[in-house]
Amino acid sequence: MNDLVPRALRGEYVERTPVWFMRQAGRYLPEYREVRSRVSFLELCRDPDLACEVTIQTIERFACDAAIVFSDILFVLEAIGRPFHFEKDEGPVIDNPVRDAAAAASLVRPDVAEALPDAPETIRRFRKARPDTPILGFAGAPFTLLCYLVEGGGSRSFAHVKRLLYIDPAIARKMLDLLADVVGDYLQLQVDAGAIGVQLFDTWAGILSPQDYLGWALPAAQRAFSRVSGAPRIYFTRDSAPFLEWLPETGADAISLDWRVDLGAARKRLGPIPVQGNLDPTVLYAPEAVIRRRVRKILDAAGSVGHVFNLGHGILPDTPIEGVEVMIDEVRRFRV
Amino acid sequence: MNDLVPRALRGEYVERTPVWFMRQAGRYLPEYREVRSRVSFLELCRDPDLACEVTIQTIERFACDAAIVFSDILFVLEAIGRPFHFEKDEGPVIDNPVRDAAAAASLVRPDVAEALPDAPETIRRFRKARPDTPILGFAGAPFTLLCYLVEGGGSRSFAHVKRLLYIDPAIARKMLDLLADVVGDYLQLQVDAGAIGVQLFDTWAGILSPQDYLGWALPAAQRAFSRVSGAPRIYFTRDSAPFLEWLPETGADAISLDWRVDLGAARKRLGPIPVQGNLDPTVLYAPEAVIRRRVRKILDAAGSVGHVFNLGHGILPDTPIEGVEVMIDEVRRFRV
Numbered sequence: 286m287n288d289l290v291p292r293a294l295r296g297e298y299v300e301r302t303p304v305w306f307m308r309q310a311g312r313y314l315p316e317y318r319e320v321r322s323r324v325s326f327l328e329l330c331r332d333p334d335l336a337c338e339v340t341i342q343t344i345e346r347f348a349c350d351a352a353i354v355f356s357d358i359l360f361v362l363e364a365i366g367r368p369f370h371f372e373k374d375e376g377p378v379i380d381n382p383v384r385d386a387a388a389a390a391s392l393v394r395p396d397v398a399e400a401l402p403d404a405p406e407t408i409r410r411f412r413k414a415r416p417d418t419p420i421l422g423f424a425g426a427p428f429t430l431l432c433y434l435v436e437g438g439g440s441r442s443f444a445h446v447k448r449l450l451y452i453d454p455a456i457a458r459k460m461l462d463l464l465a466d467v468v469g470d471y472l473q474l475q476v477d478a479g480a481i482g483v484q485l486f487d488t489w490a491g492i493l494s495p496q497d498y499l500g501w502a503l504p505a506a507q508r509a510f511s512r513v514s515g516a517p518r519i520y521f522t523r524d525s526a527p528f529l530e531w532l533p534e535t536g537a538d539a540i541s542l543d544w545r546v547d548l549g550a551a552r553k554r555l556g557p558i559p560v561q562g563n564l565d566p567t568v569l570y571a572p573e574a575v576i577r578r579r580v581r582k583i584l585d586a587a588g589s590v591g592h593v594f595n596l597g598h599g600i601l602p603d604t605p606i607e608g609v610e611v612m613i614d615e616v617r618r619f620r621v
Numbered sequence: 622m623n624d625l626v627p628r629a630l631r632g633e634y635v636e637r638t639p640v641w642f643m644r645q646a647g648r649y650l651p652e653y654r655e656v657r658s659r660v661s662f663l664e665l666c667r668d669p670d671l672a673c674e675v676t677i678q679t680i681e682r683f684a685c686d687a688a689i690v691f692s693d694i695l696f697v698l699e700a701i702g703r704p705f706h707f708e709k710d711e712g713p714v715i716d717n718p719v720r721d722a723a724a725a726a727s728l729v730r731p732d733v734a735e736a737l738p739d740a741p742e743t744i745r746r747f748r749k750a751r752p753d754t755p756i757l758g759f760a761g762a763p764f765t766l767l768c769y770l771v772e773g774g775g776s777r778s779f780a781h782v783k784r785l786l787y788i789d790p791a792i793a794r795k796m797l798d799l800l801a802d803v804v805g806d807y808l809q810l811q812v813d814a815g816a817i818g819v820q821l822f823d824t825w826a827g828i829l830s831p832q833d834y835l836g837w838a839l840p841a842a843q844r845a846f847s848r849v850s851g852a853p854r855i856y857f858t859r860d861s862a863p864f865l866e867w868l869p870e871t872g873a874d875a876i877s878l879d880w881r882v883d884l885g886a887a888r889k890r891l892g893p894i895p896v897q898g899n900l901d902p903t904v905l906y907a908p909e910a911v912i913r914r915r916v917r918k919i920l921d922a923a924g925s926v927g928h929v930f931n932l933g934h935g936i937l938p939d940t941p942i943e944g945v946e947v948m949i950d951e952v953r954r955f956r957v
Binding site: 435444447448451452454491492493494495497498524526527544545546547550565566567568570571572575582597601603 | 787862863906908
């Protein structure tokens with residue numbers, strides 16, 4: 286098996302910097318859009334055969350050094366009793382947001398293997414179909430899931446979830462504990478199914494002041510990661526520059542950075558922990574020379590040890606495929 | 622005149638830390654909603670009598686140490702040839718976004734005094750009506766205005782504006798130069814009308830990588846500020862933790878911080894420049910004791926010199942007035 290990604294995530298020597306990228310199975314690919322013309326996004330996630338098919342697509346096209354299982358972070362909410370759906374141009378909508386003690390008490394602690402079977406099954410099928418390519422599992426981080434659960438979807442101000450933190454801290458803590466335990470067990474389930482690493486997406490942690498990050502998002506991520514062993518654990522945040530030094534305290538084995546921090550400066554603040562990242566996904570719109578320069582800058586700043594090349598956020602749906610090809614080619618050319 | 626704010630913005634000794642807050646004339650106030658029940662937001666901005674009335678409201682209620690003129694950052698876009706309107710629950714919509722050379726060539730360089738008369742006139746009326754209270758002027762920063770101009774409104778990915786930066790840098794530069802010159806002259810017009818300071822809102826600068834901030838947003842803000850003299854210039858950004866050290870290079874006399882950075886840590890990185898900020902606006906939902914603790918933490922971190930207390934972002938429309946009262950009371954109690 287190509288073991289560049291797991292070795293880089295453990296900080297071991299690698300012959301060349303490996304590359305995969307967030308949402309690499311997605312709408313920018315015509316072969317993905319073809320599958321999606323027949324089924325909805327959620328149907329696709331819930332069908333391990335089709336999910337495996339689209340997970341393989343990027344590997345076929347670009348020979349990325351890892352796949353990531355095709356799924357969605359919100360299935361955990363469904364598993365604890367809060368179904369959701371997608372509204373056109375609106376993103377996810379949680380049918381019945383949780384904002385008080387009574388609603389919080391109605392949440393359930395599921396049997397994780399029973400409630401969340403699809404991603405592990407997709408991972409098992411991928412392992413059989415492509416034994417030479419490693420696959421990563423993932424989940425939403427507890428605080429990010431709490432945001433969706435309380436806001437009922439995306440938000441500009443995140444006023445509902447913050448109000449809960451300030452007014453009913455005990456309820457918030459209880460929900461975060463539940464989410465952390467379910468998320469942790471879910472990640473372990475994916476490791477047991479054959480994932481060579483797992484990534485926790487703390488997309489909204491950056492809306493918090495440093496004090497609140499330390500009080501809420503960090504210990505919840507810690508609790509989730511503490512239930513996972515046997516594969517490297519990657520922690521992704523956005524807008525984490527104010528509290529970068531603290532991220533290794535989540536218990537992560539590697540830190541995935543968005544594009545807003547300079548990777549060289551970030552490594553100095555993070556210490557020796559391996560990193561992933563961090564090209565601005567919009568750079569893939571740029572002319573070839575600009576893409577190559579930007580990719581090279583990141584590679585030079587990271588050096589050859591403990592770096593998995595990635596975008597700083599999920600690839601955008603209208604990204605030109607040629608941009609992706611140039612990015613991957615430039616990563617492959619890199620030798621320190 | 623109460624000169625605590627201008628003195629604090631110049632880093633001079635003050636008897637107590639002054640306080641005003643962003644969007645202090647706004648929907649959380651019943652007396653503001655009463656005025657708005659008769660006119661639209663844009664009608665209100667364009668009527669110096671009414672705009673002066675709502676500017677005064679917060680002063681009457683809370684005795685803030687400064688007012689800020691009631692207006693909107695987007696009038697500058699109208700002045701260069703791109704009208705806009707507000708859509709319910711959607712925010713601003715620019716009727717005809719600018720994304721190519723032909724569209725950029727159609728922008729006009731206006732006579733600023735003629736094209737943007739309302740905020741200066743509101744400032745003059747306020748000075749007459751409340752000679753004892755200082756009033757601040759403001760404008761959107763060039764890069765933030767470019768975002769609206771190119772995206773046509775708000776955005777999640779800011780893909781259009783970034784595509785322009787990467788694909789047509791010469792056009793982007795030309796538009797930023799135009800915006801910077803108009804914004805600079807507009808700020809000077811407000812100073813000439815009696816504003817004791819002016820604030821540049823670079824709301825979207827934080828979407829850029831540090832390299833792109835340095836290449837685009839920073840020199841544009843610099844160019845705008847270089848046209849302003851006679852009153853302290855305040856620079857506000859969000860998510861600026863990755864490049865905090867560079868903010869004084871805008872030429873600003875003071876830096877206004879969002880709530881995502883610890884004010885003590887930020888001062889160390891910024892050096893001796895005065896600061897404004899930085900309470901998370903959602904803290905005003907919290908119980909009294911929490912508000913007092915959070916306000917006090919900021920005051921302690923800032924010390925007594927070179928600090929104007931403020932929120933880290935505009936106050937939210939459903940903020941309880943009691944929360945604002947507690948915040949202001951706690952600031953007033955502070956003595957170093």
